[in-house]
Amino acid sequence: MELLQDLQWRGIIYQQTDEEAIKEVLNKEKISLYCGVDPTADSMHIGHLLPFLTLRRFQAQGHRPIVLVGGATGLIGDPSGKSEERNLQTLEAVEHNVSCIKKQLEKIFNFEGDNGAILVNNYDWAGSMDIVTFLRDIGKHIGVNYMLAKDTIANRLETGISFTEFTYTILQAMDFMHLYEHHNCKLQIGGSDQWGNITTGLELIRKMMPEGSKAFGLTIPLVTKADGTKFGKTESGAVWLDPEKTTPYEFYQFWINTADADVVKYLKFFTFLSQEEIESLEKSVQEEAHLRKAQKALAEEMTRLIHGEESLQQAIKISEALFSGDVKNLSAAEIQQGFKDVPSYEVKEETEANLVDLLVAAKISPSKRQAREDITNGAVSLNGEKVTDSSYTLQAADKIEGKYTIIRRGKKKYYLIKY
Structure with missing residues (x-):
């Protein structure tokens, strides 16, 4: 199946800046494209996964992914989806978070070969820019009225927004322009809340790059649960990729406890199983839901991807031991995982x-x-x-x-x- 068709079938595409032009450029050439994450914590959580896994789908088709960690934008704070100002982090804290997140991204992408992923940090180009250069060379090209029309900013006008967060969208636009100029990056992928930031990047490329320069944006839908509760949250909080924060066993349990109403959607969103495999699992949900084949496949695919085969087998062993009550063969390390939250x-x-x-x-x-x-x-x-x-x-x-x-x-x- 052609890449964009597969993304549509999986329900992954929310918005595109120019659907026909994106289809044409993908059919004609192998492109570089990027997705970014700000290091607001020392680990990503599963809410960060979908855009990056989508980027990996492009890599599987021969395109080159650029993975950006926002060492500069993380110092500012994205107003997207926030009703109030973020607390600013220190440079030391951000640098620590960047190093931790890089290790997690290195597990998701292949950095070898002709289309090996590139890992970048926007502090490398934004951190050294002085304020006069920023205002004259960059800020001059983005109108205040244009920015006020962005939902992420308009939604904050009543409660208040600082000049610091007001300029965030320009900083992210600089990222897109920098990657376009230095890596021929033609597409940015992000969550649906990033539409305003992505289109600001396209505006900056249009105004500052040579005439005829073309770049595109694509956003991913917000992941929701059928019962209306927030995806990626448990009673103990977020489901982290860091095994010290969320053990592989807890990670496995999160996915295996997915409701029947959500499991097929999550298989499409998060796994690299084929359409035929997912349709077979969907049939199992409809005809033999008690076997929970779809949930097991989802939990296995996700735990293997993020934590590796050894941690997956350990999580399965702990789960089976707890279900049967036969816990005597568990190791101390497995007990530490499986009994983390018991009295x-x-x-x-x-x-x-x-x-x-x-x-x-x-x-x-x-x-x-x-x-x-x-x-x-x-x-x-x-x-x-x-x-x-x-x-x-x-x-x-x-x-x-x-x-x-x-x-x-x-x-x-x-x-x-x-x-």
Whole structure:
């Protein structure tokens, strides 16, 4: 399937500046195109993924992706989608965030070969520009009325917008012009909230580049959930790409818990499965939803892409162990992931705890009497094995790698004992 047709089938295209011209240039030549992200944190989250994965689809068809991390724009703050001013970050914080995000982008793109991705930082060209040059050579070409007509700015006029954030759209326009001039970059991709910034870039290219210069913009729709709740959020917050913030197991669980109403759309948006494979999974959702084949495929594809095959297999192993209750074969590292959010209690390593005393101390059972009842009734398991002896004392063998004991009370209530 032709690239733009595939993007349309997947529902990925929201707006294009010139649909016919984009189709013509893509059919005629291999182009350079870019997408950017501002380093507002030291990790991207899954809300950042769709534009970059779309950029990767272009790379798979032989085009060259330029991946921009906004070391300069990150110091200013994009007013898009914000009702109030952002808190400014220090240069040191932004530089740290840039280095972290670069490592994540390097996992998504191929940087080798004829159309290997290029990674750039707009601080390299914007950071050294003095204010007079910016005002005379750049600002002169963008009218105030033109900027006031942009939704991102117009929406902030009532609540207020600083001159700093007011100029953000010009800084991003400079990026597009710089990449057009130095890398022959002809297309910018961004989320639907970036339309105003993208078209400002096209305006700057039209006015400052040689006559006949042509560039284009394409935006991606906002990812939504069928139930109206925000995509990419869980009870514990955003789903991050950084495994220290969101473990691969949690990442896998986020995708595998996708609702039937959303899973086919997400397969189209986020995975590189073919149309035939996705249509087969869609049929499975309709005819055998209980098997959750589509959710499993989505979770596997996304976890493998962001965290690699080893982390995917680890996430599957943890999931199966928790589902079956057979947790004794988990490693300490896997327990740390899978039991990150369960209630925990720390005992001294040398303590040989009587199980009844431990249940009360860890607040697993409210009293010794209840603890003894729970044990003798078979409601307590250590590392997946039932214990029915109320006088039982924990042994070294009960401490997985000397670090953890997993206690389950009832069918689903897990507790983590740390040493």
